[in-house]
Amino acid sequence: MRIMLSRLAFGLLLLILSVGSSSSADPKKAWEAYEAGDFATALHVFNELATQGDPSAQYNLGMMYAFGQGVVQNNIYAYMWWEFAALSGDSDAASYRDFLAKDMSTEDISRAQKLARECVRKKYTGC
DSSP states (O other): OHHHHHHHHHHHHHHHHHTTOOOOSOHHHHHHHHHTTOHHHHHHHHHHHHTTTOHHHHHHHHHHHHHTSSSOOOHHHHHHHHHHHHHTTOHHHHHHHHHHHTTSOHHHHHHHHHHHHHHHHTTTTTO
């Protein structure tokens, strides 16, 4: 019950921070770069969109971290980005997060959740 309340509070905080934000980043540009194998550009654009609360971009960042596309493969960051997307209602992100969690230690999951809280607190700066 405590974990559920914690996730609910985190989700509400995330929603509050993302309301009213607008994006100058173009999701189409991110996908074109991704499909062309230009992961650096895709990462940059997805990150810009994700930090503004875009659940699709958060989901895609989770994928990039999970598979090491344009970044060093990192399950903690994959979990964190999928957590953001899941809290925004993305059921696929929730499924990937939960699947990934089966292969993560309790300590790694706690680290991912701590990073997510810090990321929200810093308004996504440096995430």
